[in-house]
Amino acid sequence: MLVLHGLLGSSRNWLSTGRDLAKHYHVFALDARNHGKSPHVPEMDYDVMVADIIAWMDGQGLARAAICGHSMGGKTAMLLACRHPERVERLVVVDIAPKDYFWVAHRGEFLAMTELDLGSLTSRSEAELRFEARVTNLGMRKFLSTNLTQDDAGTWRWLINLPALTAALPVMEKNCLTAADRYAGPTLFVLGGRSRYAEPGDHAIIRHHFPAAQIEVIADSGHNPHMDAREEFVRLVSGTI
Known part of the structure; x- marks a missing residue:
């Protein structure tokens, strides 16, 4: 399977x-x-x-x-x-x-991720707090933060290809x-x-x-x-x- x-x-x-x-x-x-x-x-x-x-x-x-x-x-x-x-x-x-x-909530989630300043980020929990203005659901904020990872230098980055997924969102929502x-x-x-x-x-x-x-x-x-x-x-x- x-x-x-x-x-x-x-x-x-x-x-x-x-x-x-x-x-x-x-x-x-x-x-x-x-x-x-x-x-x-x-x-x-x-x-x-x-x-x-x-x-x-x-x-x-x-x-x-x-x-x-x-x-x-x-x-x-x-x-x-x-x-x-x-x-x-x-x-x-x-x-x-x-x-x-067509989910308005998806737009807020992608905006929250795009707006996140990775250079000043210190933890996933901090990212969840920064998401709060656009993403009201705590479970969703935690889910979004699972896509964050740190490199060996301690710098945060996205596991997902955020620009490509943002551009493709209208296609992903279509039948x-x-x-x-x-x-x-x-x-x-x-x-x-x-x-x-x-x-x-x-x-x-x-x-x-x-x-x-x-x-x-x-x-x-x-x-x-x-x-x-x-x-x-x-x-x-x-x-x-």
Whole structure:
């Protein structure tokens, strides 16, 4: 199973859930381009991310795999399944739908990161305080700060390619599927009941593109059901498809 993280995340977000899934699958958690330890490049859209996954699979000698993607990773996974169904054993999409998004909050988060003076920064906790004017949610401020790292000289820098991701944000929010895109293979959507990323009104468009889709809603979860309800998430992913 290949696990694809969300925007501004990394494979590290899946360490605990990945270990649980590893009881059922041989799990590879990958860093998307411009995230984590992957290369920084100017091109950033879903087509190139799908090409990255196919190239990685080819390099590993993997003809097929189960693909599990969260948020941005879920959009990548959906496009991969529709355009390269022969490479996808089964598809798991986590709290995202095949539709356009526009989140004002994302603009505030990216502004907060862009405005951060790394030269005067002394700690991640200080960064979280500086984010507060634009990012009201404490959990999100902590999440953003996970993308900061120090070099050997003690200088802070971004792990993510912040300029490329900022420029690509409108593309990342758009639906990457066309009306003709279909994947008929086994598909599971795991959605958070407290999340606004995928709602009951989206079920019809999900089934338009993924006619075999099983849609499961974890009532007490937000946008991160793999973290908010890890045991239930792992049960669903490992036992229902």
